[in-house]
Amino acid sequence: MTTNQDAYDRIRAGKVAANLGYSQAQTVSDANRFLDLYYVYDDELDKLVADELMKSSGQYKVLTQSLKGAKKDLEDIIDNIQKIVQTTEAALKIATIFSKIIAII
């Protein structure tokens, strides 16, 4: 059950009526008219659901930004680990050079 159940019920009833009208139509123009009527109701359904979905768009935007922030935090952790590795590699290089100089002296 949705907040717009009445609207859904009305659209469903309209589509069923259009289908019945099409099935029982005696002329081509009547059949075409009922087919067109089906699409009027279908368009209404499209708009109704789209409007319902749009109601929470503001909240989604905030939550999406929040998740992007958390992602950035995690990427920073990965970066920090890489920085630690790079720093220790540099320290090792300096120590190696230093030990060679000591050996020469």
Next chain:
Amino acid sequence: MLKRLRVLALLAATALAGCASVDATDIQKFGVATAAVAQAARDAGTLNDDMTYTIRLEDHAGRFARGGLRYAFPPPHRDRSRISTAWDVQVAYANALVAYADALTKAAAGVSGTDIGTAVDNLKSAAAKAAPTAFAHPVSSQVANASVIIAKQAISWAAWQQIRAAMQRAQPAIVQGNALLATDFGKMGHAIDERYKDWLMMKQRVLDSIRANGSARERYDAYRAFASEQQTLAKSLALLTSVQGGDEPGYVAVLNKMAAAHKALAEGQQDASTLAEFLAAAQQFQALAQIFAANGDT
């Protein structure tokens, strides 16, 4: 004194190892299952457009079969519905969820991988090169080895704390986002279910026509073919619609279990069942993604 230092070092290492209880494999599994959930959110918009197009195709085939009516050939273009356009916001959230889960997986792999070990080994080697005589003594060497273990554990522990802190900051967004998504899956499922009813109505119309005009063999073949189509379609819609019944739609349980599993991981709980329940439940979404992949829609 040195003996006491070694004992303390081993105790500290053991304690820190205990703190780093979150298993990177668990986080990776969580990431994969979360990606499947997010993919289902992306597929839902496509599913609605698929249904809309299927109905148009069916409609024009029916018009052609009846004769005398306007029909389009080639069939009408597949348009993007207003529902799918509105659904872009949900897709953006789903994409952010996937990106977050991916970063989580990489961070967990980074902490549990070889990088930290390499860094600490580099430091030990650098110290040994800078002061070789100090490291020559066997006791000093043992203390140094114990220190390396502590340093690795300490850096890992600190990184895990940061990962958990990031997860705890994300938890409210996941709880609220999943609740919204559950509601909106319901709305989308309703729209898709409505179109499924339309499709059934149109198929019934054609069946009635074949029954009135076709031979016994044609009637039989048409019934069997339509029944097969209906079963395939119902299967692909089952997750998002109430086509196959059930008290609570499957996606609600999956989204709830996902939030619970994320919370357990964020808090470092040794709760294997919460994650296992989510992984098992997420398979429904993975099955949906496979149907889409098989149909070439994704």
